[in-house]
Amino acid sequence: MAKISPFRAALPDLSDIISFDDFFGSAKRKFPLYLSDGIYNQNENKSLYIYRVKRPHRSHTGILACTNVLDYINGEIKKHENTLAAKEAKMMRLFQERQALIKPILLTYPNVLKIDALVNRITTSSAPSFHIPFQDEEHIFWQIEDPNRIEALIDAFAAHVKESYICDGHHRARTSELLYKKYLETNELSSEKAQFNYMLVAYFPASEIEIHNYNRVIADLTDISDKVFIQKLQEYYTLTPVAKSYNPISQYEMGMYLDKQWYKLQLKEKYYPQAGIPTKETLDVYFLNKFVLEGILNIEDIRTEPDIKYVEGPKGAFSLERRVREGKAKVGFNLYPVALEDLITISDEQDTLPPKSTWIEPRMRNGFIAHLYNEVK
Numbered sequence: 001m002a003k004i005s006p007f008r009a010a011l012p013d014l015s016d017i018i019s020f021d022d023f024f025g026s027a028k029r030k031f032p033l034y035l036s037d038g039i040y041n042q043n044e045n046k047s048l049y050i051y052r053v054k055r056p057h058r059s060h061t062g063i064l065a066c067t068n069v070l071d072y073i074n075g076e077i078k079k080h081e082n083t084l085a086a087k088e089a090k091m092m093r094l095f096q097e098r099q100a101l102i103k104p105i106l107l108t109y110p111n112v113l114k115i116d117a118l119v120n121r122i123t124t125s126s127a128p129s130f131h132i133p134f135q136d137e138e139h140i141f142w143q144i145e146d147p148n149r150i151e152a153l154i155d156a157f158a159a160h161v162k163e164s165y166i167c168d169g170h171h172r173a174r175t176s177e178l179l180y181k182k183y184l185e186t187n188e189l190s191s192e193k194a195q196f197n198y199m200l201v202a203y204f205p206a207s208e209i210e211i212h213n214y215n216r217v218i219a220d221l222t223d224i225s226d227k228v229f230i231q232k233l234q235e236y237y238t239l240t241p242v243a244k245s246y247n248p249i250s251q252y253e254m255g256m257y258l259d260k261q262w263y264k265l266q267l268k269e270k271y272y273p274q275a276g277i278p279t280k281e282t283l284d285v286y287f288l289n290k291f292v293l294e295g296i297l298n299i300e301d302i303r304t305e306p307d308i309k310y311v312e313g314p315k316g317a318f319s320l321e322r323r324v325r326e327g328k329a330k331v332g333f334n335l336y337p338v339a340l341e342d343l344i345t346i347s348d349e350q351d352t353l354p355p356k357s358t359w360i361e362p363r364m365r366n367g368f369i370a371h372l373y374n375e376v377k
Contacts (some may be wrong), residue, residue, distance in 0.1 A: 001076070001157070002157040002164055004153065004154055006048050007046055007198065007371055008042050009049070011369060013040075016039055020133070027210055027265055049065075050123055050132055052123070052128075053138075053363075055361070061208055064200070064203075065200075066201070069196070072177055078164070079170055080166065081166070091171055092175055099372060099373045100370045104200045105172050105199060105202070106360070107164040107202065107204070108204055108205065109205060110205070111205040111206055111207050112205070116205065129141050129143040157203075161203075161349040167358075168338055172228030183196050198371065204362065212313030214285075215337070217332040218293075218297070218308055219330060221331065222297055222298065239265055241262070242262045245321060253267070253336055254336060256331070257320055258332075259331040267287055271287065278351055279349060279351070282336055283342065283354070283357065285335055285353075293308070303355045307314065314361075320332030320333075
């Protein structure tokens with residue numbers, strides 16, 4: 001069950017900030033300085049927060065809280081990505097330098113009517129506590145200090161949210177585990193290191209999560225000509241030239257831009273996945289990696305290959321086309337988005353998504369709210 005906890009958040013004094021873009025863009029590097037300069041102040045009381053990200057076409061609403069690191073260690077918070085040891089080590093240094101977690105781990109869970117109703121009641125009956133506007137989105141916060149409301153949310157999560165799923169923040173979660181285990185060994189978790197029992201999370205129900213495609217551009221085709229590349233693709237896909245950019249409308253389709261021409265690529269039925277195979281092996285990004293990047297282009301390690309660049313789906317097919325037209329890439333692939341249901345199933349199967357498979361909204365940012373490991377007395 002989900003064990004959420006209120007916490008004494010460290011919040012920036014927004015009246016001291018001239019440019020939100022500059023300040024929060026630098027918080028990742030300068031948080032210890034901002035904290036020592038008094039720009040961040042820790043609340044006296046423990047609170048939960050409702051957090052809404054308002055974008056031009058929709059809003060996303062969730063709850064900011066702390067949760068016990070044991071929920072992650074015990075598998076109640078599920079992952080779909082392997083972490084890298086080098087990045088873990090870097091984050092360990094950063095977390096210890098900051099003595100804080102300044103960017104929440106984004107979690108999702110199946111919608112719970114009781115939680116939805118509690119959140120709606122608070123947001124419709126009270127004004128936001130503070131908001132942080134940007135040109136393209138606004139971040140809005142309701143601080144929950146009422147003990148009855150806090151208890152109601154804690155009880156609702158404990159009763160109804162059995163498991164949650166990481167959407168963003170696998171390395172932050174893993175680093176929280178490593179720090180927890182470090183101080184567990186030194187018997188400090190019950191004293192001055194008590195806050196390392198917890199990690200800062202943002203719970204957004206499934207209805208508030210939006211998954212976009214995460215597209216690819218490839219720098220070159222190695223020693224293969226365009227003609228031969230297309231011939232090799234035709235073993236796996238039916239290629240149809242189209243007059244304008246192609247956005248796939250269903251699974252087993254993708255768009256491709258090569259040599260001033262867009263194509264619709266339809267996976268041939270003989271390669272459709274058979275019943276019973278791992279969910280990961282049913283995804284379009286899996287087929288692209290297996291048949292095209294590894295099979296045709298002989299790329300050995302997709303995760304580290306410098307000739308592969310990734311373009312977030314919200315930037316659109318035009319962004320792929322522009323990169324190819326400008327000579328920054330040879331070919332671009334416009335993928336069909338991974339379904340949230342597949343992400344959850346893959347997590348339940350204790351499997352992993354291929355690298356850079358999803359671009360998930362809302363995006364978490366550094367420095368809006370911090371969970372301090374050393375509480376201000």
